[in-house]
Amino acid sequence: MLNRLLFLLPLLIFAVIAGYFTVPILTKKDPHILPSVMIDKPAPPHDLGPLLEGKPGVGPEALRGEVKLVNFFASWCGPCRLEHPILMRLAAETDLPLVGINYKDQRDAALVWLRELGDPFGRIGVDGDGRAAIDWGVYGVPETYVVDAGGHIRYRHVGPLTAQALKETILPMVEHLRAAKG
C-alpha cells in the first residue's frame, strides 16, 4: 500500500504545481497585467538618492504633480537593453516625464549604460538593495508603471516595453489620466 502511494507521489506533486500555474492564468486573462496588488494604491514612499550628479533622485514628492512613467531598469538586464530605444524615442517625441529607478545595479555600470545608450529619464533614483522594488511589487526588471498626478499607481507593464503596448495601452491611459485631472 505504502509502495502504491509512493508511486502516486509524482502525480500529486505535479497537481500542486500545475494548480499554481493554472489558477492565476485562468483568473486573470493577460499574464502581463497579472499580479499587481498595487494598482490604484499610492506609490510606495521611498527616498531614493540620485544616480547622476545634477539629476535629481526620486523622493516621495517626486511622484506627485503630473502623470508619469516609472521605469525599473538595470545595466545587467538584457530585456532593458531591448526596450531602451523605445524609452529614448518616448523621451524625444513626447512630453511624458520618465522616471528611472536603477535596480540592484553597480553605479559605474549604470553610468556607462546611460552614456552608451542615452539617458531618457528626467530623474533617476538608486534602488541599490531592491527594497523599493519589493514595495512596488517588481517581479523582475524591466518593469514600467504609470503613476497619476496624485501619486497613485495606475498600471503596471511587466517586461520590456513594446511599441504596441505603448500605443494601445500605456499612452491612451496617460491621455485618459491627464484628461481626468484637467
Place this chain on the structure above:
Amino acid sequence: MIAEIGHYALVLAFFVAIAQVVVPMYGAARRDAALMGFAAPAASAQFLCISIAFGALMRAYITSDFSVANVAQNSHSLKPLLYKISGVWGNHEGSMVFWVLILALFGFAVAAFGRQLPDTLKARVISIQGLIGLAFLGFILLTSNPFERLDPAPLDGRDLNPLLQDPGLAFHPPMLYIGYVGFSLAFSFAMAALIEGRVDPAWARWVRPWTLAAWTFLTAGITLGSWWAYYELGWGGWWFWDPVENASFMPWLAGTALLHSAIVVEKRDALKAWTILLAIITFSLSLMGTFLVRSGILTSVHAFAVDPERGLFILGILIVAVGGSLTLFAIRAPALKAGGLFVPVSREGGLVLNNLILSVATVTVFIGTLYPLFLDAMTGDKVSVGAPFFNATFVPVMIPLLVLLAIGPLLPWKRGNLRAAVEKLWVSALFTVVVAGGILVLEEGAPLAPVLGFGFAAWVAGGVVTELAERIRLFRIPLGDSIRRLFNLPGAAYGMSLAHIGMAVFICGATGEMNWTRELVATARAGDTLTLGQYELVLEKVERSQGPNYFRDMATLKVSKDGVPYATLHPERRLYPVQQMPTTEAAIRSSISGDLYVAIGEGSDQGGYIVRVWVKPLVPWIWTGAMLMVLGGLFSLSDRRLRIGAPKRSKRPAARPAVTEAGD
C-alpha cells in the same frame, strides 16, 4: 500558392497524426500485425507532410514573400541569406513548425531504424510520438498559423530582431530543439513500456542511444546559446541564470540523470520505475521549457511570443501530457519488478547517488526559476531570485557530484569495495593537493573559490585518468599491450572519459572566469592608450561604414602584451535602421590562457568613445569542456553495442501471447 500548399500539408499532417495514434495503439492491444504495421508508414507520411510545410515556409522566407504575414513580421529583403533561413525558426510560428518537424523526424527514425524492436513496442512508441505531434499540430493550426496571408502585402518586412542575426544564434535553436524534442522519444518509450507493463535491459538498450543523441544536441545547443550571449550581448557574461536558460538547463540535468540511470537498467535490470519516471520528467521539463518561453509567464530576452491564448493552450498540453503520463506511472509502475540485488557500495549504488544529486540540482533550479511565481500565487509577495541564489544553492549541491565522479567509475558492478576504489585514487588526490596548493601559493591570499574550483577539477581529471589506466592495466602489463587495449576500448568507454574530462575542463573555465576577470571602462579618443594588466591597447581610429542591413562604427585597436605587439582588434557597434536597434559586436582575442574582450559604445559629445576591456582568463575552457562532453556523447553513440542494437529477432516476443504481462 506555395504557402497554401504548406498550410494544407499541416492540416494533412494533423489527420495523419490521428490515424498514427489510433490504429497502431489499437493494433498493439489486439496484437494485430496488419494494424501495427500501419505505424511505420504513418510516421513516414507524417514526416513527409511536415517537411513539405516546413519547406514551403522556408521558401517564403528565402524569396521574401511578404504577403505571408509571418515573413513580413520577421524578415527583410536586405537580410543576408543565412538569416533569412534562420528567421524561419527565429519566431514563434516558425519555431513551432520546426518543433513538430523534429518530432516527426524522430518518429520517422524509429520507423526506419527500429526494425529490431518488438512489434507491439514499436507500434506503441510511434503511436505516442504521434499523440505528441497531434497536440502540437493542433496548437499550430488553431493559434499560430505560420501561413497567414497579408493583403495588401507590405513592400518590405519588419526584419528579424538584430540580436538574433548572428551565426551562433542561427544554429542555437535547431540544436536546442533537437535536444528538447529528442527526449520525446525517451518519453514515448517510457509510455509504451508502461502500457506493455515490461521494462527490461533490452528496452534500456533501445532507449539509451536516443536519449544520448538528444542529450548531445541539447548540450551543444546550450553551449552555442551561452557562447552567443558571451560575444553578442557585449557585457562579457556567459551564463545569467535567466529563466529561459534555466528552462533548457533543467531538461539537461534531468536528461543527464536519465542517461546514467538507463545504464543501471541495462546492466543490472534494476531501477526501472525510477528510470521511467526520469524519462517522463525530462520530457515534461522540455515541454515546460516550451511553455515558459511561449506563455510570457516569465519574461526575458527570449520571450518573443507573448500571447495568453497560446500560453493556455500549451499549458493544457502540458497538463494532459504530464498528468496523463504520471497517472499511468502511478497505476502501472508499481508492478515493474526489479531484477538484481542492490548493494549501496557498487557501480549501481554510485549511479543512484549520481541520480539523487542531479535530481536535487534540478529541483534547485526549478525552485529558483519558479519560486517567485509560487510565492506570488500563495501570498502575493513579490521577490526576485537571481544569480546569487543559484550560486549559493546550485554550486554546493554539485560538489558531492564532483567528488563522486572520480570514485563511481572505479567501483565494480554488484559489489564494490569503497576502500579499494579510494586507494586507487591516491594519484588523483595528490594531483588535487598539488593543484589547490599551487593556486594558494601563486595567488597569495587567494579566496577559497578558485582553490576549491581548481582542486575539484584536478580531482575529477585525476579520477578519469585513473579509471582509464585501470581499464588498460597500465604498468601492470607490458606497455604495448596497454596501448593495444587503449585502442580497443569500446566507444562508450571513450565517451564516458571524454564527457567526464570535459566536466573538469569546464569547471576550470568557469572558475577562472568568475574569479579572475578584470575589467576596464574608459572613454577614449583616437590615439589614446588604455592599460589593463599585461595588455596595452591603443585606439587608432573609429570608422563609419555600411553593412547589408545596418550601419556600423568599427574601431581599430592595436594591442600589445608585455610590450610586444599582440593583436589588432575591431570591435563594432551596429545600428539596424529597420528596427532602430543598436547591437554590440565585441572583438575577442582567444588563447588557451583566456580571452581579451573589447567592446565599444556610442561616441560621446566630446568626440571620445566608451571602450570596455575585459581580461577573462580561461573562458575558452568553458566551451572546450562543453564540446568535450558533446564529443563524449558522439563517441558513446558510435559504440557498436548501441549501433547493432540489442538482442536478435529471436529474442523478441512473437506477435502473439508469449509476452509476460505485468501483474501484482
